Amino acid sequence: MQPLDSQLRFLLEADRLKGVLRQSRIIDGSRRENSAEHSWHLGLMSLVLGEYAPPGTDLGRVTAMLLVHDLVEIDAGDLFVYVGEQAQARQEEAERAAADRLFALLPDGQAGTVRALWDEFEERRTPEARFARALDLLQPMLANYEQGGGTWAQHSVPASQVLAKVALIEDGSRTLGQYARELISAAVSRGFLAP
Amino acid sequence: MQPLDSQLRFLLEADRLKGVLRQSRIIDGSRRENSAEHSWHLGLMSLVLGEYAPPGTDLGRVTAMLLVHDLVEIDAGDLFVYVGEQAQARQEEAERAAADRLFALLPDGQAGTVRALWDEFEERRTPEARFARALDLLQPMLANYEQGGGTWAQHSVPASQVLAKVALIEDGSRTLGQYARELISAAVSRGFLAP
Numbered sequence: 571m572q573p574l575d576s577q578l579r580f581l582l583e584a585d586r587l588k589g590v591l592r593q594s595r596i597i598d599g600s601r602r603e604n605s606a607e608h609s610w611h612l613g614l615m616s617l618v619l620g621e622y623a624p625p626g627t628d629l630g631r632v633t634a635m636l637l638v639h640d641l642v643e644i645d646a647g648d649l650f651v652y653v654g655e656q657a658q659a660r661q662e663e664a665e666r667a668a669a670d671r672l673f674a675l676l677p678d679g680q681a682g683t684v685r686a687l688w689d690e691f692e693e694r695r696t697p698e699a700r701f702a703r704a705l706d707l708l709q710p711m712l713a714n715y716e717q718g719g720g721t722w723a724q725h726s727v728p729a730s731q732v733l734a735k736v737a738l739i740e741d742g743s744r745t746l747g748q749y750a751r752e753l754i755s756a757a758v759s760r761g762f763l764a765p
Numbered sequence: 766m767q768p769l770d771s772q773l774r775f776l777l778e779a780d781r782l783k784g785v786l787r788q789s790r791i792i793d794g795s796r797r798e799n800s801a802e803h804s805w806h807l808g809l810m811s812l813v814l815g816e817y818a819p820p821g822t823d824l825g826r827v828t829a830m831l832l833v834h835d836l837v838e839i840d841a842g843d844l845f846v847y848v849g850e851q852a853q854a855r856q857e858e859a860e861r862a863a864a865d866r867l868f869a870l871l872p873d874g875q876a877g878t879v880r881a882l883w884d885e886f887e888e889r890r891t892p893e894a895r896f897a898r899a900l901d902l903l904q905p906m907l908a909n910y911e912q913g914g915g916t917w918a919q920h921s922v923p924a925s926q927v928l929a930k931v932a933l934i935e936d937g938s939r940t941l942g943q944y945a946r947e948l949i950s951a952a953v954s955r956g957f958l959a960p
Contacts, residue, residue, distance in 0.1 A: 574814075577814060581806070581810055581813060581907070582907065585791055585793075585908075587802075587805075588791045588798070588802045588806075589793065598780075603783070606802040607782075607801040607802040607805060610802060611779070611801065613805065613832045614832050617829055618775065618871070618879070619772060622769070633825075634812055637808045637812060638809070638812070684812070713780075716777060749769060749773075
């Protein structure tokens with residue numbers, strides 16, 4: 571198979587991410603969000619909010635990571651962010667198997683490059699991966715706030731659990747972490763989130 | 766308003782792109798594609814197919830352009846690619862008005878930068894804009910082929926009209942243009958597209 575044929579096969583397979591539904595709803599509340607449009611929103615956030623990443627962060631790599639980070643959900647499905655450790659461990663295994671299958675559709679050299687982006691996001695060791703993760707966590711908080719509770723209310727998530735995620739946002743961006751902390755306070759005082 | 770507040774207001778407004786439906790369907794044919802998930806798919810294509818852009822193309826700018834290029838459809842809606850010149854001219858006016866409104870939600874300096882990306886895509890003068898446009902035109906062709914006709918069949922589009930778009934793909938990438946030309950030939954010989 572020619573490289574271009576492999577690449578287009580991968581891109582057609584990637585289309586299935588449009589059918590993976592998340593717990594979160596789009597902002598107007600009309601339906602659940604899918605992981606493809608969520609990934610677009612995160613890519614746009616990386617363009618607009620890049621100034622809040624630590625100095626020297628390679629924003630192009632942040633955007634690239636965000637565009638590929640959810641592809642594994644094609645096989646593994648989306649996991650709600652507030653679940654127990656066992657469910658999380660099972661999900662991680664399913665996602666690694668999905669990464670093995672999906673990225674191998676690409677031509678040899680490129681498969682490694684794209685897989686490395688996904689691994690980097692998962693390992694969260696670099697400033698780029700931490701900033702990308704901060705955006706991934708902030709986006710549904712913004713939606714929940716706009717919706718007067720959203721998945722927080724639906725799944726009775728208490729503020730303490732949300733604040734644990736805020737710490738991860740702070741880990742990627744001090745400014746965005748502080749913003750998220752204020753948002754959570756406001757959500758509690760407006761009754762969108764149980765204290 | 767603080768810059769971050771303006772930026773988040775813009776990003777919440779951008780969420781509405783998830784509600785703009787295109788004529789094309791997602792590859793499995795189950796429903797129409799929205800412009801947000803389409804933009805994600807194009808961003809991913811820019812990462813995977815970058816080697817087919819002319820040497821020296823700034824691929825980061827291509828990705829950024831693709832993530833913002835459809836935002837104006839929040840106000841102007843999506844226009845089917847095969848329409849007459851009058852409808853096209855009306856659409857261009859509506860899109861300029863939308864760009865004026867939407868990008869002005871961003872803080873001053875950033876509004877200009879993001880608007881410039883949109884203008885660059887629309888003007889198609891740079892290699893980056895031409896390559897981005899090539900991907901934007903190739904993606905629905907791939908979907909139509911996979912679906913055995915898709916919007917070509919639905920709207921009785923003849924091959925001559927599709928080939929005019931193939932010329933624009935060639936203008937952005939010789940290799941992708943040639944691939945598209947072969948795809949159209951195959952589509953005609955398999956009866957997916959009227960000769």
